[in-house]
Amino acid sequence: MSPGVKLAGGLVVVVGVTTYMAYVGASSSWxxxxxxxxxxxxxxxxxxxxxxxxxxxxxxxxxxxxxxxxxxxxxxxxxxxxxxxxxxxxxxxxxxxxxxxxxxxxxxxxxxxxxxxxxxxASKYESxxxxxxxxxxxxxxxx
Amino acid sequence: MRTLGEFCLLAAFVGAGFSAFGCVVGTWRGHRLVRTAGLMAGVISVAALSIVVGALAWALYTKDFSFAYVAQYSSKLLPSHYSLSALWVGQAGSLLLWAFVLGVIALVCRFKPRRETSAMRDPTFGVLMGYLAFLIVVIVFAADPMDASLAAPHDGAGLSPLLQHPAMLIHPPIVFLGYALWTVPFAMACVALVSGRADAGWIREARPWALVAWTVLGVGILLGADWAYEELGWGGYWSWDPVENGSLLPWLTGTALIHGMMAWQFAGVLKKTAFSLALVTFGLCNFATFLTRSGVFSSVHAFSKSPIGWLFLALMAVLLIGGAVILLVRRWLLAAQGGAARSILCRESLVLVSIVSLLLLTAVVVTGTCSTALSTLFSDKPIVVGPAFYNNVLIPTGLTLLLTTAMAPLLRWKVGPSQGQNRWLMGSACAGGVTAILTAVMVSYHPLALAAAGIAVGAVVALAGALILDGQQRHPARPVWGVVTALRCGRGQYAGFLIHLGLVSVALGIVGSSLGHREQEFVMTQGQTVAWAGRDVRLMRRNQRDLADRIVAEAELEIARGGRVEATLVPAQHFHRLQQEWTTEVAIQSTWGGDFYTILHSGTADGQVSLTFVENPMMRWLWLGGGIIVAGALIRLWPQRLHDGNAALAAADGEDELAEETARSVVTRPHWRKIRSLHSAGDP
Missing domain, CATH: 2.40.50.140 (Nucleic acid-binding proteins)
Incomplete structure (x- = not known):
């Protein structure tokens, strides 16, 4: 397996886990x-x-x-x-x-x-x- | 004074506009006279702006209430230092300060002495002046600090008590300085793209500016976090508030930009990414301004309702669309030249993973911050997401970033790790594993605590290993001398790793204070002692003091541990007479183990007081991390001598660009400039 494919696999894992965690976080806190x-x-x-x-x-x-x-x-x-x-x-x-x-x-x-x-x-940026x-x-x- | 200020403001606008035109068109058409006139106009514009700033500062200092701005944000009893800080409290004053700082930065960028001339300097100055003209237009037509009071009042409205805090003196100007500094890499990227000089030359020019901007904005964010930590009701040091998020966004993409620039410089990859990040980072500075000043978002830090924010949003949209078009047109200039990596364990792989993590975090923060607007696409009612949304994403992205940070010192550009580096990688992984086990046994089972502690120790071991290997390579017979030489010759690189350690320390502070936070409320009488969080807290006495501008009510607490008195804390309540408003002043005992945070709520006629005690473990590590980052950045940016033959070894590894330049200067000194220009053309 070439380094590029391994790297792409790693990135897919990071993106997948992050997306899942974002979904869980949004579901529980919206x-x-x-x-x-x-x-x-x-x-x-x-x-x-x-x-x-x-x-x-x-x-x-x-x-x-x-x-x-x-x-x-x-x-x-x-x-x-x-x-x-x-x-x-x-x-x-x-x-x-x-x-x-x-x-x-x-x-x-x-x-x-x-x-x-x-x-x-109160007074930040407005009266x-x-x-x-x-x-x-x-x-x-x-x- | 006001008339002079108005005149200078108009002069600054005309000067900045002409300067932008003269520098860009003069360079493009090769008209030296027009270019020189543009430079002169720029200098005059900044001089005029400095007069406006001086006039407003003087009016604030002398409490001249004929200025509407002074009447709105100052008062007779307001101390002079807070009165001067009102310069950046209001909409108009803060924009003026931002414009002035940008003008000074533009002058420094254009007239800073250099070893060689660069064709980018004048058009870059022109772009900076163009943005300055935009800011001045906003000031003149939408937020004029020179406006007169309809009838000069006897006294001003004063500064909000919440803003009367030492952090008010430094936090806002530092954040504005950070935003202004990000304009420089953006301007350089624009010039490089439009002129077709998209080689490593612009990176050499822009990278120090990016690092300064990144450091300054980071310090501004940390100062703001410290202020919010001490101000009750602002949600602690970080609450994912829209305004806080706004300042974090350019910092995240800026971090990615700095690493993208390094990947371009040393591996010839990620060129389009580096350009895109330069544009996006500056665009996000404008987005942050939109968040703060549009009044669209709920924030404890700013709730203004002004059309100004929309102008910045429009500018961001124009920049991003224009940037995307130019990148598309110029894509042939930006083909990768470094060749494919021979191993997954090389620095460009780590850089790519870090950039993806940072951009994921950025996307999530933008989505969460704009969730109210975005949710209307699929819901009949707006929806907002809570802190769990951000925190959940911060865990995987943050741990990935920490891991790449820890591994970086033991990896090389383009090729896999050497045998020695592999051994140290294994060693640091083992040290991290042992630390995680010890943390589980002695402190906490929480997976986040185990991961953070393990990676932190792994990062320290990896850096030590890289330094030892470097020293052995330089002086096999005298390793200690080799380490000293490595630190001296590879100063820039090791300063970068020091900054990484600072970030690890910040991460430890965040994890420790988040997981170990606990609090409890108490009602105490004078002389009573309560035992909590391993401490004995005794209420010594209650005091009340009448001052000219406020009434101070405070409780004196004696903090003892193991029978030994460690500190006396005095949490208080202040009643501000002018604003008829109470503020809570917390008192904190800070140690390396954690902060003991005390809040006084109220008292009763029978002598009781209501207090809350809070324990925040490892908070000091967070602030220490900020200090380490600043130290690392200063070491990195300190000018380096180019006369050390030992730098050739560092260059052989391709680890440090300054050392690389040094090596070239040693070998080919008579033709140094020529070789450097060839190097720029050949990238990298």
Whole structure:
């Protein structure tokens, strides 16, 4: 067997294993990425699945536990609102009126049980004015 | 000041545009005057840009809020160093810095003293100026840092507390420097392809630039990882975030490019691959900019919504399509000349396997990052993939890369390993096997841990074996002196292997911290001690301090092991008065065994505090790897003397191009230039 054929065989193995691993990884980790309105338009289809939902934290809805291990808030869409209970570390800059992305599972009754909140890096590349004008009234307590 | 800045910005645009035209057309048509005018215009353009940067930096330093940019990103209480760092925080400032850095690089590339003249220099400068003109157009029409405030405010909005971190002072400019540096190999590849001079000459010019760009971007990525590691809520040192992925992509293809260039130079193969990778790497720098600035992707690092990102995406598409067309037209120039390899165990085989692995990883990262857009082709709702998708692919590709890295020192170009090299290959495999067994007995049964530890030790043994064999060949009677000579004459090659060891160290850090990570939450009272992860942690006291710009609340922890106090950690919470925002400041005890990472969450009126302790094994190895890579790159790039007769031995093995050149210079010094030009034409 020539060196070229052996090399081609090795490359086929590397490509094959990598493709298989990518398939397994995608199968176990994919989730729908929807807006609040899309999420509530067809809740039955998404219930029980992992979803990633984008929207704004509604004014007056944010409650953060004293130990910052849980946050509850309403995720505001264009015409609908989704209740969110998020367990896990709450980002320092989570505020009302800011756009966030919540990862979690959609429970029956239109409740999103989140385990991760992605917040935007406030002043990087865009004005912080919108964010700073709406500081949370339920921010964390000082130690 | 602003008027001067606006004028200089326009002058820079006109200068860069004319310079691109003058240098390219002047060279093409052979008009020396036009070419010289183009060079002068380029110099004036960069000088004008430096005035703009100076004006903005001065405005930030003096807190001149009549600049809208300063009012947006600075404030009266912001320390001066963070105020200056705001230069690269905003869209406009970061683009300006990128353009300025590119301009300086273009000047260095054109006017750097060389031993010989090259016909590529002026058109390369022209291409660089063309890209500079593109950046300035974006700045002038879409993100002008000289814009005035409608009414100068009394105080600025200030810098986001999350960005008030020492890494902010160096991480962004280093990443921009990396992106700007990748423009040079791209420009050289363009000129070589279009002019039909697609020989090894452009590789000799472009390879050092590629190595500098690769190192700088790698350092930028590691600094960003360190920052994300210390910033709670950013997902640790790597979370496969779109912005993180964006910076990784050009680094991956750049790694492939450097190795493709070596395969061309020493084995005469992978020519089309090297050209394609030069184009793709630069294209991916623009793609990274699209990811950061388009607002299309969810990222903790940037969420801007701006049309600027789409301009960079369009530029990338034009570059890739144009590059593919030129490669197709010029394919006859790029036929392999090295002949078929005589053994599968030669360096070009390893290079090919590494390039395929790197490109697979690149493809997967692009697919995962763009999964939201791609999934709409087959799903009614967008789909995103999680970290498992990337991690699953990183395991086979990463292990393949580690294996090729470990074997490389004991292989040769074009031919199979010698008898001595075969013996050392077996020896390193045995050492790796024994290490894997010991790891299973003493540390972990996890297959990934066994593989990483085994390959790491195998890599060290293989490098030692290659050095010993090299030394024996140079001075059979005095092997120690032979090793010293080998290191001196084959400096470039061994520096490359040192960089490989740095990557192995990074891999050990990643594997150790991923497999051994554990964390636990505690509620503690003053004076209480808890035992966790082999440590006794005592809460000494709680403090609260009122500073001018913030309130600091902190917990003082005493860390002891075996009854001996090792460290005092002070995790804290900061309340930033201006932004009305809290930030968490973690405290870390770092040792070679791992990091002990402490987070303060909150306190209560009855004296309790809520804390999380995290153990991340082997984190220091990750940062050590970065240091080794930088050291290796510096050694590799340090200018080499061309007067050592011993280099002839290295050249005989075809192992080091500088030594090869050295040998030629020793043997044929009177006609060195002539022979070198013949060598370029004959490739390699």
């Amino acid at each position: 989730q729908y990425y929807v807006t609040v309105d899309e999420c509530l338009a067809e809740p039955a289809k998404l219930e029980g699945n992992r979803v990633r939902v984008s929207g704004g934290v509604a004014a007056g809805s944010l409650q953060i536990a004293a130990d910052r291990s849980r946050a509850t808030f309403c995720l505001q869409g264009r015409s609908a609102r989704l209740n969110v209970v998020c367990d896990g570390a709450v980002p320092d800059n989570l505020k009302e009126n800011m756009d966030v992305v919540v990862e979690g599972r959609l429970a029956p009754g239109g409740l999103l049980r989140g385990d991760k909140v992605l917040t935007r890096c 912080a004015a919108a964010d700073s004008s709406s500081a949370s009234s339920t921010g964390k307590k000082s130690p």
